[in-house]
Amino acid sequence: MHAIEFNNISKKFRKGEKMYSLRDAIPRFVKSIFKKNGNGNNELDSGEFWVLKNVNFQVKKGEVLGIIGPNGAGKSTILKLLSRILTPNKGEIKVRGRMSALIEITAGFHPEFTGRENIYFNGAILGMDRKEIDSKFEKIVDFSGVRDFIDTPVKRYSSGMSARLGFAIAAHVDPEVLLVDEVLSVGDMNFQAKCAQKMRELLASGTTIIFISHNITLVQSLCERLLLLHQGEIIKEGYPEEVIPYYQSIVLKEDWERIEESIDQASTRYDVNNEAEALFQVHDVRFSDKNNDFKKRFKVGEPVKIHVDYENKAGNAEVVFVYEVLRSDGVVCCSSNTKDDNFPVQGSKGHSTLEISLGELKLGPAVYYLKIAIWDKNMVHPYVVKRKGVFNVEMEGLSYQLDSILLPDTKWKITHK
């Protein structure tokens, strides 16, 4: 017997403003009379799109299912459908047992009420009766850590305090099915540890949990099974070790597209000193491996060479080249220049190619781009500063070090005395 059955669910949403006034509704209504059955559940009207397409999964009692996927994949829609806030256009949902959702945990608060009043009010919304709340009241207050302010109106709480109180209430509903949407990032480290602890307690007591998060490490440690959702469809399902690499490659790909687009748009914006710009121009930046095979995807630890095609119209000027390798979030990972490296560049008119060899590049898996600059010999003013060239570094298999900039050749050794 499954605790949750999510059978072939499709859900469509509408883009743009929905009809809000009678003026729009009456023509719509008239149209719908003449257009017989035009708006069936299988077709899309103009401006509609599928958020979920034939999504199908089951969860056994006591199982933890994680749902991951990039933004807009439809994860939160699944939770809203499960918690019955939304109804599907197609398919059937079955949930067995009392359900609670750690979604929007402060939505039920009334700002004018004190913490105490809100515990009773919110508790009732979440389906607890007065007696039950009475018996759990102390536990909730202890867990939230807002005891000193329990008789203060919630409108005077900080956002962290109300979130903690909200979590405390929702976590004490004692559900058989729990839906969790990215709420464990509430509060400080201490409170987060408490939350994770509470989740494990619930797990141990046989609660079925559906868990949505972008925190891969947390998903990995809590979930037995993962669904990877992308553009409203399940594209991979299985153990975390199998699914997470797929997720990472999707995220990297989207990151890549975003960076490439922003660099295309930035190509003129980042040229400084318009007058001098005419003197030097960077035409192209390419990457290659040690055999001079041009490519854009590298493995961790692979040697990388940068080729910069530039044009010198100034003639005999001594210049300094600067390169910076930046990660997609803007962190400068490494850089150098010809001045520090004692490589004097005496310019000569015409097209040239600069080759920069980075050796074995021990960068972590991510998307990187290059910033290349040409300065005068004293590094007082730049001729060109340009962001160009995107490459990514990939890792085979599951990576736990997604956030790491540098992946050195670590050697481990233990000496027993």
Added chain:
Amino acid sequence: MPKFLRELVEYRELLYVFTARNIKIKYKQSIMGFLWAIFMPVIIVLSGIMVKKAMAVLSGKPLELESIVSVSVKALPWGFFIQSLKFSVSSLVNNMNLVKKIYFPKVVFPLSYILSQFFDFIVATAAFTVMFIIARIGISIHILWFPFMILLLVMLAAGLGMILSCANLYFRDVRYIVDVILTFGIFFTPVFYEASMFSFGNILLLNPVGAILENINNIVVLHQAPNFIWLTYAAVWAFVTFFWGWSFFHKKEPTFAEFI
């Protein structure tokens, strides 16, 4: 029918919590507190007395105590009715956050506003009853009809509240239409006057609220039996509105979060 009662029993805790919330919120950070519950109807009654006085002057008759009492007796339920509708119409939209983010029976929104207005009504009625006793307006066996008439009024308000709050969720126009109707409704409803004053009085009683108010006047002030034809008419309205409103609301409920 049993299904509806079962649901109501199931929701009673929530209904209680929401009603208590509405009452508490209304009087939080206000100095007069519960006195507001009496103040509002007093204003309606005072304006009613002004109207009565004007009529008395025009017709050259003295202003009788009975007509003052009659205005009060009708003004209180009328005040309850319009306040109930006013609050319940925008109840779903004003609680958008809850409607969109947490699942629970949404029918508690319009109903809880009506119940909290009912609480105010009871407070005001208690205060006015003391005044009536002092004024010695007398009492008769027909007063036993009073709770039934109030029940009809509550059902009518609740039914309309469910339908209109739902409609207002789709079309924000509804609230403005209702506002206008409620503001001018007092002229078309026999509150400050009696329907019998007009030759076309019966047309005014087609408004079920008017029929209920006139009957309340009959039993409390005139010490007569209610007019059973009009009472039955109003009762049919109340029951149909309430049960149709209930099922309409439940039919539309699953789409609330999406269309609000």
